[in-house]
Amino acid sequence: MAILTSHFLNGTDGTHAGDVGVTLVRINADDQRTKLLESRSGGDGRFRLELDIAADAPATRYELVIDSGTYFAGRGIPQAGMTIMREIVLRFEMPDPSAQYHMPVIISPNNYSTWWSS
Numbered sequence: 001m002a003i004l005t006s007h008f009l010n011g012t013d014g015t016h017a018g019d020v021g022v023t024l025v026r027i028n029a030d031d032q033r034t035k036l037l038e039s040r041s042g043g044d045g046r047f048r049l050e051l052d053i054a055a056d057a058p059a060t061r062y063e064l065v066i067d068s069g070t071y072f073a074g075r076g077i078p079q080a081g082m083t084i085m086r087e088i089v090l091r092f093e094m095p096d097p098s099a100q101y102h103m104p105v106i107i108s109p110n111n112y113s114t115w116w117s118s
Contacts, residue, residue: 001050001051001097001100002050002052002053002094002096002097002098002100002101003048003049003050003051003054003099003100003101003102004024004040004049004051004053004094004100004101004102005046005047005048005049005100005101005102006022006046006047006064006102006103006104007044007045007046007102007104007105008020008045008046008104008107009045009104009105009106009107010045010065010076010107010108010110011034011106011107011108011111011112011113012072012073012075012100012109013110014117015041015043015045016044016046017041017045017071017107018041018043018044018068019040019041019042020040020041020045020064020066020067020070020107020117021037021038021039021040021067021071021072022038022040022041022047022065022066022070023035023037023039023063023064023065023067023068024036024037024038024039024049024051024062024063024064024065025062025063025064025065026032026056026060026061027061027062027063028064029057029061029089030061032064036051036062041042044068047053048059049102051094052097053094053097055093055099058093058095058096059093059095060078060093060094060117061091061092061093062091062092062093062094063090063091063092064089064090064092064103065087065088065089066088066089066090066104066105066107067086067087068085068086068088068109068112069084069085069086069087070088071090071107072077072107072108072109076110083109083110084110085110085111085112087109087111088105088107088112088114089103090103090114092116092118099118100118101116101118102116102117102118103115103116104117105118
């Protein structure tokens with residue numbers, strides 16, 4: 001089983017971003033997308049998914065769609081301008097079906113920062 005984890009941090013106030021919606025999608029060879037699951041981060045801003053991807057080719061692409069717009073809309077954060085970024089999409093591969101893939105994300109209303117660590 002591959003393990004996909006993340007930790008969402010609120011870049012506006014430095015807190016954990018809990019209860020953020022996430023959708024995991026497989027991008028098939030013909031570019032069709034297949035929704036694998038929907039989930040939410042816990043109160044500590046973290047989530048963990050165990051995935052049986054042994055049958056997927058090592059170059060299979062995935063998307064993690066993070067619903068940052070809904071999260072920030074519920075926070076009542078004053079904005080100097082418009083919010084135009086409603087989702088963060090991370091597109092990646094998981095070539096080793098038994099590895100752990102950890103991608104933390106610092107989220108803000110109109111920007112984000114992410115990185116990969118094992």
